[in-house]
Amino acid sequence: MTDFSTTSASTNAALEAWLQAQRELLNRWSAAGNGTDAVTDDLQRQMRDWWQSVTQHISPAAQGLAQELAALGPAFFAGTATSLNDLFGINSPGSAALFDAAPIGLFRDHQARWQELARALENQRGLSQQMSGVIAQVHADTLEHLTVRVAELAQTGERITTTRRLYDLWIECGERAFVRVAQQEAFGRLQGELTQAVMQVRSAQQALAEYLLKQLDLPTRAELNTVHRTLRALRARVEQLESERGGAREHG
Amino acid sequence: MGETPTIHITPEQAQSESTALRDRIERTLLALRGSRGVRLGPTPKDAVYTEDKTTLYRYRPLDQTPHPAAQNDTRPAVVICFALINRPYMMDLQEDRSLIRGLLQAGLDVYLVDWGSPDGADRYVDLNDYVNRYLAHSIDRACELRGLSSINLVGVCQGGSLSLCYTALHPERVQNLITMVTPVDFHTPNDTLSRWAQHVDIDRVVNTLGNVDGESLNAMFLALLPFRLTSQKYMTLLDIVDRHSDAETNSVQAQIDNFVRMEQWIFDSPDNPGEMFRQFATAFYKENRLKLGTLELNGKRVDLKCISMPVLNIYALQDHIVPPPASTCLQELVGTSDYTSYAFPGGHIGIYVSSKSKDLPQTIANWLHARTGDGPVARGVVRNA
Numbered sequence: 001m002t003d004f005s006t007t008s009a010s011t012n013a014a015l016e017a018w019l020q021a022q023r024e025l026l027n028r029w030s031a032a033g034n035g036t037d038a039v040t041d042d043l044q045r046q047m048r049d050w051w052q053s054v055t056q057h058i059s060p061a062a063q064g065l066a067q068e069l070a071a072l073g074p075a076f077f078a079g080t081a082t083s084l085n086d087l088f089g090i091n092s093p094g095s096a097a098l099f100d101a102a103p104i105g106l107f108r109d110h111q112a113r114w115q116e117l118a119r120a121l122e123n124q125r126g127l128s129q130q131m132s133g134v135i136a137q138v139h140a141d142t143l144e145h146l147t148v149r150v151a152e153l154a155q156t157g158e159r160i161t162t163t164r165r166l167y168d169l170w171i172e173c174g175e176r177a178f179v180r181v182a183q184q185e186a187f188g189r190l191q192g193e194l195t196q197a198v199m200q201v202r203s204a205q206q207a208l209a210e211y212l213l214k215q216l217d218l219p220t221r222a223e224l225n226t227v228h229r230t231l232r233a234l235r236a237r238v239e240q241l242e243s244e245r246g247g248a249r250e251h252g
Numbered sequence: 253m254g255e256t257p258t259i260h261i262t263p264e265q266a267q268s269e270s271t272a273l274r275d276r277i278e279r280t281l282l283a284l285r286g287s288r289g290v291r292l293g294p295t296p297k298d299a300v301y302t303e304d305k306t307t308l309y310r311y312r313p314l315d316q317t318p319h320p321a322a323q324n325d326t327r328p329a330v331v332i333c334f335a336l337i338n339r340p341y342m343m344d345l346q347e348d349r350s351l352i353r354g355l356l357q358a359g360l361d362v363y364l365v366d367w368g369s370p371d372g373a374d375r376y377v378d379l380n381d382y383v384n385r386y387l388a389h390s391i392d393r394a395c396e397l398r399g400l401s402s403i404n405l406v407g408v409c410q411g412g413s414l415s416l417c418y419t420a421l422h423p424e425r426v427q428n429l430i431t432m433v434t435p436v437d438f439h440t441p442n443d444t445l446s447r448w449a450q451h452v453d454i455d456r457v458v459n460t461l462g463n464v465d466g467e468s469l470n471a472m473f474l475a476l477l478p479f480r481l482t483s484q485k486y487m488t489l490l491d492i493v494d495r496h497s498d499a500e501t502n503s504v505q506a507q508i509d510n511f512v513r514m515e516q517w518i519f520d521s522p523d524n525p526g527e528m529f530r531q532f533a534t535a536f537y538k539e540n541r542l543k544l545g546t547l548e549l550n551g552k553r554v555d556l557k558c559i560s561m562p563v564l565n566i567y568a569l570q571d572h573i574v575p576p577p578a579s580t581c582l583q584e585l586v587g588t589s590d591y592t593s594y595a596f597p598g599g600h601i602g603i604y605v606s607s608k609s610k611d612l613p614q615t616i617a618n619w620l621h622a623r624t625g626d627g628p629v630a631r632g633v634v635r636n637a
Binding site for chain 2: 147150151154159160161162163164166167168170171174175178179182183188189191192193195196199200202203206221224225228229232
């Protein structure tokens with residue numbers, strides 16, 4: 001039996017891209033002095049303006065500490081940038097834990113929903129990669145079949161002289177290669193797992209969408225399903241009562 | 253050392269052919285512009301019953317005369333029960349490719365159950381609703397219009413499976429039963445769809461999607477013959493513009509229109525109510541309950557042995573969706589002594605629209621005429637006065 005599973009490394013590309021963006025931001029904040037570049041200057045100006053808005057109404061006694069804290073800022077951001085890389089870089093324990101760590105804080109439910117989506121997407125990505133490998137194998141098998149088929153035709157005296165004839169033969173061989181794979185147990189299992197994975201992603205997306213709809217006080221699918229189930233039960237009850245009433249009238 | 257080439261196409265020839273392909277694509281696109289708004293389901297009909305999304309249609313006589321009064325109407329009446337997966341106008345695709353028109357020409361009184369377009373409100377409509385409510389009430393209405401106690405039932409594909417369930421539960425309401433490309437045994441060796449279904453968590457699919465959308469189902473059917481159905485089919489479309497006319501003097505535009513009608517039908521798939529999909533996929537595809545006799549609807553067992561009226565089972569020899577063994581096993585499962593089998597030399601769709609299907613309506617009509625009206629009367633049937 002063919003085993004379509006392949007070993008796939010956890011790439012986590014989307015998370016890495018986000019982390020890189022955070023590291024760049026922190027690096028800009030931690031850059032010493034002005035004139036590094038326009039973006040960095042602007043970010044540092046924003047940071048200074050923000051700190052100014054916080055400290056403008058504090059007492060003269062607190063001004064000294066405020067200035068010391070401001071001076072520590074760049075070094076703190078630089079350390080944070082380094083920590084981010086250590087904690088959440090590719091293949092670090094921290095990055096894997098992001099998916100599975102128990103959610104905490106005020107928005108823990110929301111965090112749980114995003115974690116579920118991330119896990120589902122990663123699972124789907126892996127299975128899609130396996131399916132792509134299967135399809136690639138089908139194309140390779142098609143070429144093998146085509147080679148044999150062309151040789152068979154040559155023996156009967158038929159030469160392949162048009163691209164259309166070649167195309168039709170490719171279709172014929174492709175279907176043959178595909179059906180051989182499609183009827184294998186392993187393919188059915190992989191396709192089933194991929195279907196389940198897509199449903200898992202969809203389910204996670206729906207959970208996020210329903211959360212948003214609730215915030216906007218809009219009806220959700222869960223609510224409508226409840227309504228429809230209730231209507232259905234009521235309809236059955238009404239029909240039963242009508243039937244009983246009709247029977248009661250019949251027996252006078 | 254020179255090797256004998258396996259193909260004899262020069263680079264210049266390949267370039268020339270690809271240039272010619274561009275011309276054909278352009279001419280096809282122009283012809284496709286003329287195919288916008290092609291007419292489907294041209295045979296006139298009237299809605300005679302509706303319940304929720306289901307509508308029962310009655311087709312008008314081809315000569316445009318009114319239907320005879322019930323007491324004078326001697327035409328065999330047939331109710332056609334189609335699948336939920338596609339629209340039923342496949343049976344009346346165009347004037348020269350219409351099984352329904354053929355049945356009318358053969359002297360039948362034709363009714364069609366149209367399941368409509370389920371939406372979110374139909375999420376919990378189930379198998380029992382389709383068999384014991386919508387189909388049952390449609391048959392009741394057709395019988396009422398004709399003053400009959402029983403009627404002829406034609407079940408197509410999944411509609412045939414539903415018809416078998418209805419007939420087994422209500423044999424007194426069916427005079428003669430015809431099944432067309434109907435799956436009965438869902439676990440035959442070459443049933444690829446069934447093989448794939450065994451590994452799908454149907455509950456998860458339905459719990460996630462609710463109604464199962466038509467697009468997903470279309471993709472699944474395309475995946476059965478991916479090379480032909482996603483590629484070669486469209487090359488044959490390009491071939492049309494190279495022809496001037498075929499033996500029946502159809503114009504290029506008419507042939508393009510035919511293609512577009514088929515294309516519209518193939519991809520015009522309604523959503524399937526979630527609960528119905530769950531039950532059908534689980535009970536039929538996964539558990540094969542219809543064949544095994546373990547299916548229950550509304551607390552009653554669906555026993556195909558209760559089907560004691562005449563049965564005509566039509567199956568397609570090149571059917572990749574319902575392989576012949578999936579259908580032919582019906583003979584051993586029903587309780588009738590009047591069983592007729594008809595092997596159509598074509599595919600699942602060709603049975604309605606190919607040139608080989610032109611005689612099929614008359615075949616059906618002849619079989620029915622021999623068992624209704626002046627012909628032998630099926631056991632247990634009483635016609636209302």
